[in-house]
Amino acid sequence: MAASPTTLRLTLHVWRQAGPERPGGFEVHHLAEVSVDMSFLEMLDILNEQLLSQGRDPFCFDHDCREGICGMCSLVINGQVHGPEAEITTCQLHMRHFADGDTIVIEPFRARALPVVRDLVVDRSALDRIIAAGGYISTDAGSAPEANALPVSTAVADEAMDAAACIGCAGCVAACPNASAMLFTAAKVSHLALLPQGAPERDRRALAMVERMDDEGFGGCTNERECQAACPKAVSVAHIARLNREFLRSSVLGRS
Secondary structure (H helix, E strand, O other): OOOOOOEEEEEEEEEEEOOOOOOEEEEEEEEEEEEOOOEHHHHHHHHHHHHHHOOOOOOOOOOOOOOOOOOOOOOEEOOEEOOOOOOOOHHHOEHHHOOOOOEEEEEOOOOOOOOEEEOOEEOOHHHHHHHHHHOOOOOOOOOOOOOOOOOOOHHHHHHHHHHHOOOOOOHHHHHOOOOEOHHHHHHHHHHHHHOHHHOOOHHHHHHHHHHHHHHOOOEOOOOOOHHHHHOOOOOOOHHHHHHHHHHHHHHHHHOO
8 A cells, every 4th residue: 555645736826805895806826845744734834934935925814822822823725714624724634635746725714794805814803793793791800700690501502602601713704606695694693592691792793793784795695504514613594593592582572
């Protein structure tokens, strides 16, 4: 049996766009001696070093923690959000999942509400504005409350933690054929709706956040479930059902 290669030769088709109002297109680049132990973002670093050595502009791409926590490394790789492996972010994707001689197409998330800033970087501030509309709790300053003062059952805590796992990467938006932000919004609403700390703002939270989501230009949910399939944290679409219930509640009580 032949040994697996330890380095790869790759052909990269990478999206280049100077700004949100400028036309963009793919550039073709070739890399050799790419270690299979590299992460995908490390491979992009090598590409940028090659471009800089040639006196050319590097590609812009978002990244921060490189540990699958921050959600910034948002790329579409060969047509798949975050790449071919399930339940990981782009920064957790390693080159061992590709073969020698592969062609890899790399582009930014595509959605009207997520405009391209430059190259592979998109503006996700629309998600921040959804959070600002109601994804918070009010609390008094001072010492922390007694941990056992607000008992929460294990089942409820586990479900809340499933929602809280959302890292706001916008992969659900990019994967959805309608560019809907329902899974993101549902995760934030569901997390707080399940916990007693979220009760003070409950009667208006979902209404305000859904209205903000619509104002930002995200599409509607038609239960395609692509959002859950693309989510690096496997946030369940069951939270969308809870968002719908909370929205109905807010519609009745939040305006009263």
